[in-house]
Amino acid sequence: MKAKAKFYHAGCPVCISAEHGVAAALDTTRFDLEIIHLGNNKSRLKEAEIAGVKSVPALVLDGTAFHINFGADISALK
Amino acid sequence: MKAKAKFYHAGCPVCISAEHGVAAALDTTRFDLEIIHLGNNKSRLKEAEIAGVKSVPALVLDGTAFHINFGADISALK
Numbered sequence: 001m002k003a004k005a006k007f008y009h010a011g012c013p014v015c016i017s018a019e020h021g022v023a024a025a026l027d028t029t030r031f032d033l034e035i036i037h038l039g040n041n042k043s044r045l046k047e048a049e050i051a052g053v054k055s056v057p058a059l060v061l062d063g064t065a066f067h068i069n070f071g072a073d074i075s076a077l078k
Numbered sequence: 079m080k081a082k083a084k085f086y087h088a089g090c091p092v093c094i095s096a097e098h099g100v101a102a103a104l105d106t107t108r109f110d111l112e113i114i115h116l117g118n119n120k121s122r123l124k125e126a127e128i129a130g131v132k133s134v135p136a137l138v139l140d141g142t143a144f145h146i147n148f149g150a151d152i153s154a155l156k
Binding site for chain 2: 005017018021022025026027028029030031059061062064066067068069
């Protein structure tokens with residue numbers, strides 16, 4: 001079974017760069033990658049916060065949050 | 079030809095988490111991954127700085143620097 005990879009972003013330039021860079025570089029034979037735009041999907045904010053996401057862009061791999069550069073604080077998306 | 083992926087770190091807990099998480103998740107059929115410990119290889123500091131690395135851990139993909147969480151400022155490694 002593949003592991004979960006969730007890439008949370010808000011459409012900002014830093015987010016797009018991280019999506020095209022880091023998220024696109026993941027091994028999709030081992031990870032199911034889901035891209036989540038938190039600006040457009042505010043219902044997903046809670047799960048992101050529970051996973052430890054404090055800013056976007058962020059990549060959650062198998063439940064561990066990795067913040068990639070800094071686009072926006074998650075509080076700015078509420 | 080594979081693209082270059084360089085993971086710069088300094089052996090800190092945040093670095094190790096990012097190495098085991100993000101660096102290990104890269105698609106090595108598309109990327110040649112090199113792991114560089116800047117604390118032990120100070121001669122590589124300059125190339126990291128030129129690539130835009132400001133803190134570790136950082137992943138440089140095809141010349142673009144992505145800082146992953148925050149372990150240490152690169153100035154602390156000199």
